[in-house]
Amino acid sequence: MCKTAITNNILYNASDLFLMNKIHRYMSIQQVAENYPQAAMIFMQYGLGCIGCQMANFETLEDVALAHGINPDVLVEELNKMLKI
Numbered sequence: 001m002c003k004t005a006i007t008n009n010i011l012y013n014a015s016d017l018f019l020m021n022k023i024h025r026y027m028s029i030q031q032v033a034e035n036y037p038q039a040a041m042i043f044m045q046y047g048l049g050c051i052g053c054q055m056a057n058f059e060t061l062e063d064v065a066l067a068h069g070i071n072p073d074v075l076v077e078e079l080n081k082m083l084k085i
Contacts, residue, residue, distance in 0.1 A: 023079045025072045029056040029064060032079070042079050046070055 023032060023039070029050040032039050043050050050056050050064055061079075065072035 023061070023076055023083065025062040025065075025076050026060050029053070029059055029061065032061065036079070036083055038083065039079050042075070042082055046075065 023036065029043075033051050033056065040051055046068065048064060048068060050059070053059075059067075061076060062072040064070075065075045
């Protein structure tokens with residue numbers, strides 16, 4: 001099943017968003033950490049020790065945010081804002 005997201009009223013699938021160089025809720029923690037090392041600062045601000053976690057390759061930003069009581073949209077927005085994407 002392909003995950004999708006709506007940005008500016010345009011429907012994108014997860015691979016389209018990755019190609020657009022934009023962080024989205026369906027990216028794994030590992031993808032974010034490898035492609036945007038500066039994202040570690042945001043993870044730490046939220047108390048997320050995800051970088052060293054064995055599940056980082058499997059859990060998405062959405063999974064981690066919801067598990068820690070964080071709004072996934074806010075987390076993704078902050079990551080993109082910090083990266084100026």
